[in-house]
Amino acid sequence: MKxxxxxxxxxKLDSLRDALKEISVERFTVSDAEGYGRQRGHSxxxxxxxxxxxxxxxxxxxLVVNDDFLERALSTIENVARTGQDGCIGDGKIFVMPVEQTIQIGGAARGPSAV
Structure with a gap:
């Protein structure tokens, strides 16, 4: 799991939410964030x-996905979140991390079935 x-x-949030739903990703967390990068801000x-x-x-x-679903989710995020044909500075970043265990708090599911 990743x-x-x-x-x-x-x-890009609404478009990405719809695109993820189309590939059967319906569970994810959305948060507001602020960042500083190559754009360096603006006036x-x-x-x-x-x-x-x-x-x-x-x-x-x-979002957490099973390993066999990783590339499909990544390419969906990358394609939908990109602005313009080649992308632009400020389009964002994607990080992928291993997940050792998943536990569904409200049920008995553990591991990949809890995703």
Missing amino acids: MIVALIQPN ATFRGVEYQTTLLRKISIE
């Missing part, structure tokens, strides 16, 4: 005062 953590542009104006924003808003999506 845990996928994808940091994406907020405007913004609030009530006539210009200020520098260094942390940019992102969405964090966490």
